[in-house]
Amino acid sequence: MSLRIVVCVKYVPDATGDRHFAEDLTLDRDDVDGLLSELDEYAVEQALQIAEECRRGDDEAEITVLTVGPEDAKDALRKALSMGADKAVHVEDDDLHGTDALGTSLVLARAVEKTGYDLVICGMASTDGTMGVLPAILAERLGVPQVTLLSEVSVEDGTVKGRRDGDTATEHLEAALPAVVSVTDQSGEARYPSFKGIMAAKKKPVTSWDLSDLDIEAEEVGLESAWTKVDGAEERPARTAGTIVKDEGEGGKQLAAFLAGQKFI
Template sequence: MSLRIVVCVKYVPDATGDRRFTEDLTTDREAVDGLLSELDEYAVEQALQISGNAEDAEITVVTVGPEDARDALRKALSMGADKAVHVEDDDLHGTDVMGTSLVLAKAVEHIGYDLVICGMASTDGTMGVLPALLAERLGVPQATLLSEVAVEDGAVTGRRDGDAATEHLRAELPAVVSVTDLSGEARYPSFKGIMAAKKKPVETLDLSDLGIEAEEVGLEGAWTAVEDATERPPRTAGTVVKDEGEGAKQLAEFLAGQKFI
């Protein structure tokens, strides 16, 4: 039986762009270019590594987002994934991580899976909690923040490196894992891969396809809300300290005034 791998990816605003909020205090995604979250590229890479070591495996990438989010799927397909699923619905606007985990759980169940792989966090929200929420909704084990991952004998194994210790984890399939940026450099899509991606299937789903009511997601269903936002002030000239015998004292006073010490 084929090993069914699902990789959750996110289309995020380019961190180098000028990111702003809209009037409803959600991210203005039309004002800045988007791309596949860099940390999710590691998840795609590990899926490809596992698939390459399996006798028979299929990789499906799934994302939740607007029409442009399809670009993130195409990047993953050009890296080598087999097919993609795009959940797109106007009622998803403003969905937080709780709603996103619900939508992804329903999508993963729709696809069918043995192993779900996520990045350690998205490069826009940087919360890092979605893999755990997804595992809870699916009712399966989780092994998060892995710097090394493999599948053998019906289980996923991995290594988690902490500040004070290294843990070796094992979970029976089906399971959810997340991988860190130390798991292995993601490959660059080849020209052949880019051309092949154009012919790979991309299924589009909406909330009704997944049995989700509009009030469960979006701004209405969000568990969190941005109440206020202030534009970052322009950068000002720094303070120059001339050392004429009192430099260290002036530096200490400046740091204390900024509450750095």
Template sequence: MSLRIVVTVKYVPDATGDRHFADDLTVDRDGVDGLLSELDEYAVEQALRIAEAADAAEVTVLTIGPEDAKDALRKALSMGADKAVHVEDEELHGTDAIGTSLVLAKAIEKAGYDLVISGMASTDGAMGVVPALLAERLGVPQATLLSEVSVEDGTVKGRRDGDAASERLQARLPAVVSVTDQSGEARYPSFKGIMAAKKKPVESWDLADLEIDTEEVGLGGASTTVEAAAERPARAAGTIVRDEGEGGKQLAEFLASQKFI
């Protein structure tokens, strides 16, 4: 039987751009270019490698977001994913992590899955909790933050590098996995891949398709409220000296004046 892999990806504002908040204190997605979150490229890459190593496999990429989010799906398809699902609904604007995990979980169940692969975190919200929330919602094992991952005989194995120790993990499928940026360099889409992606199927689902109440998502359904957002005040210009043989000593003098020595 074919191994069904669903990769969750996010379309995020470019981290090297000038990111801001909109008037309703959600992330401003209009003022800056978007792209497939860099950390999700590692998830797509591992999904493709696992699929290539399997007898038969199908990789579906899944995203939630406005029309532009299709760009993230196209990128993943051009890397080699087989098909895509785009969950789009006006009511989703302002959905928080808990709500996002609900929508993703419903979509993953509807798509059908043996293995879910996510990136370690998004590069905008950067909470890093969605994979754990998905495992909780789907009621399947969580093997997260893996720097090395493989699937064999219905079991996923991997290495999770923590601060105190490096752990080897093992779980039966179906399972939710997240991978770090140490898991392996993501491939660049080939010209052939880019052309092929144009013909691959992209399904669009809305909240009704997923049987989700609008009250459970969006800004209204969010279980957290952002009350204020302010740009961090620019740091006061510091002292900059050019080393002319005494740079180390001058720096020591500064550190002593600040009581660090």
């Protein structure tokens, strides 16, 4: 048995950075550092664990990490490769600028089909958009089952199995391969890349495709074709100085009055 795993990852802006919009109200990526979405690290980790389990049983497994994004998105791929993935695919095209989740799902679906797959693993959401809808849309485009929001996942005898933990119940789910799954941040701590892994990642293959390689027309993606876009934005007001209570014997009363005025008490 040979298991082909594709992990969809996203290059996102650093949440701790100072982010700004460009003139077209998309994120100005030149103005902020980027990195592999933390929630996608859990997807890479689960792919690695599934592949390791296959190899212990004398089966073969190959992990491909896939991203859609600008030139710097290769940094996200290198992080995943240094964790232990085998190869990477980067879809980059100027006409992708401003593409929303629906357009991105089309690009990912075509790339996944071209790569070849048995199992697609995604994070539960991206840390920038936090929509969480892409795994389901991707499964629909591929015409395969989806098993989403899993805190535990495994593959056995051509079936993917997982556990989904809700507020009031736990569900045990399974689907025949090929399938799409997404995993939560409760699925297991992602490993840190070792020095050996970081050095090995530099030699692993990274394939680059554009829209023409995937038979996608520019009119099908991009900001003008997006179903969701930002209509307006304004700078957040500067923080004002807080209220200072000087305790000269009446500090407690002043503090209580302030809290009451703010309806905290």
